[in-house]
Amino acid sequence: MTKNDPMEKINILIVDDRPENIIALEALLDREDVNIISTTLPNEALRLSWEMDISIALVDVQMPEMDGFELVEILKSNPRTKDILIIFVTAISTETKYAVKGLNTGAVDYLYKPLNPFVTSAKVDSFIQFVRNQRDIKKKNEELQAYQKKLIQAKEEAEQGKRIKENFLANMSHEIRTPINGIIGIANLLNSTSLTEEQKEMVNLLEISSNSLLGVINDILDLSKIEAGKFKINRAETDLLKNCNAVVNLLKIHAKEKSLELLTDYDQNIPTLVMADSLRLNQILMNLIGNAIKFTQHGQVALKVEVIDKKGNNVQVKFSVSDTGIGIAKENIEKIFETFEQADEQTTIKFGGTGLGLSIVKNLAKLKGGILEVFSEENKGSTFCFTNWYEVLSNDAQEKPAGQTKLLPFENVSILVAEDNPINAFLIKKILKDWNISFDLVENGREALEQLKEKDYDLVLMDTFMPVMNGLDAIKLIRDGYVSGKEQIPVITFSAAVLEDDKRTAINAGANDVISKPFELDVLHRKITLYAAKN
Structure with missing residues (x-):
């Protein structure tokens, strides 16, 4: 049996200088669940208490050499024996002062000679039960502490795993998005x-392939941010139908x-x-419509947008994407919303894809x-519906400019560019030349300083990851006055890492803004306009 086994015998120590008293107590306490140890010598009692796991001690008050009070004081002063339950056994006066002295010494009760067998047995029984309860509590506490340690360890391992995952995603994002940005x-x-029609077709295919790969990367990163609870919904003034048309x-x-009809049906009541x-x-509609096209071989795909309810200044809008595609078996409908899952293996083999789109939706x-x-009905088609409430800002028809706004050249703007990737450097140089911007190009943070x-310069465009010295370290040195007089120069970082923590780290390092790779030309133009004008 282990020490904390509930069936373990309880050790009871009897200390009395008269052997006949010990024999009498042993006879009263004899039972299967206790182990009785006895001695007539107080010093021997101290040794036994040290060496054995004594739970209860019945101690005679009047003994030669050392009385019971002195013995108990020694036991209670030692950490190894201080928790022994002491019951004094005495034939001296039952006056209150003696009882008080014994209880003050550390005893829990008194037995008076001549002993009443029923009272003695009942008291010892209650203390044995008390000891067992205490041991149960101690065992439970030890188990709770062990579980707590395991939980702390599991939490630390989970946090470490999360950090490793985020670092991997950040590195993967940078390593893959950087070349895609160049492409x-x-x-x-x-x-x-000037391109021939055949060349234009090849360039278009190149763009489609690059954007497809970029979409997969974005999906993985979005799922990671959703799982980490770092994904935020940012509401702003939005033209619903313009979004849908885009x-x-x-x-x-x-x-x-694929020779499919892509139809639209818009409710006239859409604000x-x-x-x-x-x-x-856009992400939801792109995934739903893109999936519908992917899994439809013949017929059509249709987007229907309708107002289905209205309360005060809010409308409930339903976006329905219908197709005449392969459909989904009833038993697979829930499965398609799981990460990295598709309806079945044959779907993956025939149509491809990562199984991320619907999970993100x-x-x-x-x-x-x-x-x-x-x-959905197998072999007949599917309809996916997204319904949401929106606050109405305006129902008035607005005149909207058609086509893309021309990005005008700059006047008297000088920029320092720090970029180590030759393809990205070539791309940025070409863009800045087209915008009539004078610039110098360096390959790392040290050269930038x-x-x-x-x-x-009016502005610094700084890549985040570079050899010798990375962009963030260079920005910190600029802000700390490494280059006298340039502490406040605007700095925009280019980063292929798109996690919120990476962007926040760049801002905390002193960057004014962050542009994610691959970037939109109008975004870069707008930020150069904003920050170059401030300087």
Whole structure:
């Protein structure tokens, strides 16, 4: 048996200088669940208490050499024996002063000679039960402490795993998005040159492939942010129908390639402007319509947008994406919303994909406070519906400029660019030249600091990850006055890492703004306009 086994015998020590008294007590206390140890010598009692796990001690008060009070005082002063339950056994006067002295010494009770066998047995029984309860509590506390240690260890391991995952995602994002940025940027530059029709077609295919790969990376990162609880919904003034048309126009090419009709049906009661997170709404519609096109071989895909309810200044809008595709078996409908899952293996083999799209749609719908529904019949088609409430800002029709705004050149703007990737450097140089911006290019943070000593600039464009000295370290040194007089120069970082923590780290290091790679030309133009004008 272990020490804390509830069936373990309880050790009871009897200390009395008269052997006949010991024999009498042993006879009264004899039972299977106790182990009786006895001695007529107080010093021997101290040794036994040290060596054995004594739970209860019945101590005679009057003994030669050392009386019971002195013995108990020694026991109570020692950490190893202080928890022994002491019961004094005495034949002296039952006056209150003696009882008080014994209890003050550390005793829990008194037995008076001649002993009443029933009282003695009952008292010892109650203290044995008390000891067992204490041992149970101690055992439970030890188990709780062990569980607590395991929980702390599991929490630390989970946090370490989370840090490793986030670091991996950040590194993966940077390593993959950096070359994609170069590919997309050069494809854009190629499109602005004189090309044959065949060359234009190849460049378009290059853009489609790059954007497809970028979409997969973004999906993985979005799922990571949702799981980490770092995904935020940012509502702003939004034109719902403009958003829908942008998504449809983007996906029309893919539908046309498959000879599918991509139809739209818009309710006339859709308000012009509402408060919505347009980026996440686009993401939901892109995934739903993109999936519908992917899994439809013949027929059509349709987007229907309708107002289904109205309360005060709020409308409930339902976005329905229907197709005439392969449909989904009833038993697989829940499965398609799981991460990295598709309806079945044959679907993956035939149509490809990561199985991330619908998982992200489900999570986004939940975060936006909306409802996601699916109605499907195998081999006949599917309808996915996203329903959400929106605050109405305006119902008035607005005149909207058609086409993309031309990005005008700058006047008297000088920029320092720190970028080590040759493709990205080529791309940035070409863009800045087209915008009539004078610039100098360096390959790391250390060179950027030295160049700032030599020349004045309106703005610094700084890559985050570079050899010798990374961008963040260089920014900190600039802000700390490493280059006298340049402490307040505006700095925009380029980063292929898109996690919120990475952006926050750049801002905390002293960056004024962060542009994620691959970047939109109008975003870069707008930020240069903003920060170069401030300086």
